[in-house]
Amino acid sequence: MKTIYNFTIIILCLLYFVCIFLNPHAIIETTKTSILLWAQKIVTSLFPYFLIINVFVNSRIISYVSYIFLPVAKNIFKISSQGFFAFIIGLLSGYPVGIKTVCSLYKENLITKKEATKLLHYVNNSGPLFIIGTVGINFLNSKTQGYILFFAHTLASIIIALFVSVFSKIEWVSYKNYNVNINFDLGNLLSRSVKDSIEAILLIGGFITLFFNLNFVLEYFKIYPLFCNTLHKLLGIDKNFIQGLLYGFFEITSGTILISKSQTLSVFYKLLTCVFIISWGGMSVHFQAISFLKEAELPIKTYLIGKCFHAILSVIILLIIFVVI
Template sequence: MKILKLTKYFFPKFIVFFLIIGIVIFPETSIDAAKNGIHIWVDILIPSLLPFIIGANLIVSLKVVDILGYIINPITKFIFNVSGKSALVFAISAVSGYPVGAKLASDLRLKKDITSKESQRLVSFCSTSGPLFIIGAVGIGMLKNDNLGYLMLICHYLGAITVGLIFRRYGHEKRYKTESSMLNNIKSIINTPAEEGFFVSFGNSVINGVNTLMAVGGFVIVFSVVFNILTSFNIINFISSMLCIPFSVLGITKEVCSAFLSGLFEITIGCNNISNINAISEPIKATLCSFIIGFSGLSILAQCCSFIGKTDINTNLYIFSKFLHGIFAGIYTFLFYPLFQTYLPTSNFSFIYNSVYNNKAFDCYFNNFKIFLIITVILYIIFNLYFIYKIKD
């Protein structure tokens, strides 16, 4: 028992010390890795996540989630054994991507809008990637096949739903029908005066959104540096060699194992490394990328756990649910690939994606996102100064 306690105490310290030594020994590698992490954060994560995070925070604070939650509550209670407002977290996460779903679920638990068991069921399937990353970055940008991106997107959501169904009975908690009618509940929300005005809610949403993205950027940069240090010490090379031995029977090479390991640290780097390997077929590439996106990688897991850790949600069980998500997403992608090649009507999904993302508003935003970023930072500073002034009063 004493050895176990000593290991738990000293192991994290040893890891931190080891990484600091690595930064000192390989300064150029660390700087290049940090630059790469900053590039991913500024050019990919900020433009794709910032509006969704601010919008999601605003929707929650204005109680839009509560109203819509009562409307869809009967469906979500029957399927996932969660409340309607919980299921809306899945919809927002599905549109925006990591780590929005985990953050919103944590916020609902911190406000005690949902129980501990329900929040555990919620994070099991409401932490997903978004269409912009799966179709745009991976499908079109990396695998050069937008239709393959739609297949991976469908399988990603199917994997999340499957995990949600598995966790449906977690906690043996049953949701009982409330005595009040849906209309009475909605009237009660409307008639209840808001604790904060619109501009205060908007200011809080901007501040929380920017703070969240700052944390996300920090995690991406740190894990980018960590992976490159481990590579410089040949630790990744050693693990790849060990993994290659049992999987060599299946034709998996050391290069594939190394690319897959990079995805377990950071999904963008991993998916890009897998897409650049010529020795494996397209369905294997898609399957491995689907697992990595479903599992989300240590970088995103750390981001999500930083929010979940503030609540009584079990982080180990959350990580296990993400592992299951990756397994199911990969299996579905591999099984549905032949069907997708001949029968899947991806044009229907393409129309939905184009109507939501490929429009003038989004084109304007992505072409000028640095201007929007400057405006957001200015608003962030103004509202911070405003709240500091109010606290002094």
């Protein structure tokens, strides 16, 4: 399996390299598009979150701020209030803030490795701004459909969190930090927080650019069209549906745009496909998360399994919503 993975990476790199020579203008334009997206959407929405979270974590103020979540965290989700704080932040702010927060908490010894591993199953989520605003209003032209997508996506994450809590015990050691004395150098605190935030946001921008270009390369060498046409002929699956899933597998924005613009898919199938893509997160998001996980030495497999279950469960919830409605 590892040999196949390595061989695939080598082939993709070679195709990328050849495409740069054959069509440099298109690569430049795709890169420009991804950088503009990163600057206008990602930096403006995520950098403030990263900055304030880094200040909270590095100063240990989070131990006091998160104390208000203790009853719910302890009795329902069986995690520390700091861990529950990371879960809430992940739901409200979007990819990859949740996973970044968990890794920061663990590196600062505010949660244990066991609790951090538990949180990896469900802490990394897409936020309401992207689901309702971008996908619902801008792509699907429906605020209602955006709310439906957000409800299914969020409920799936909460269900996974409750399911994990059934088979886990509370990490009491996680609560030892409530009595930590707040004593820090403000200059060093702000410098470190800004530095960590900039590094994280630049890393995200690099992955977005990489996967935007990768999608173009696969389209340029007719790999996507070949795959879509083959499945269409063999199974009769809609080409737009296959193309949207392929793009969404790598990058959620591209995938949801293609699905929403499809003239052949019904609203029902558009919503099912969009919620699957959003809850899966895309390889671009996963590589961002993996970079944080490797630095914190947390298990990558646990995180990926959680995202697979999240995608499947979101689709099931959306199906139930349509049956009920």
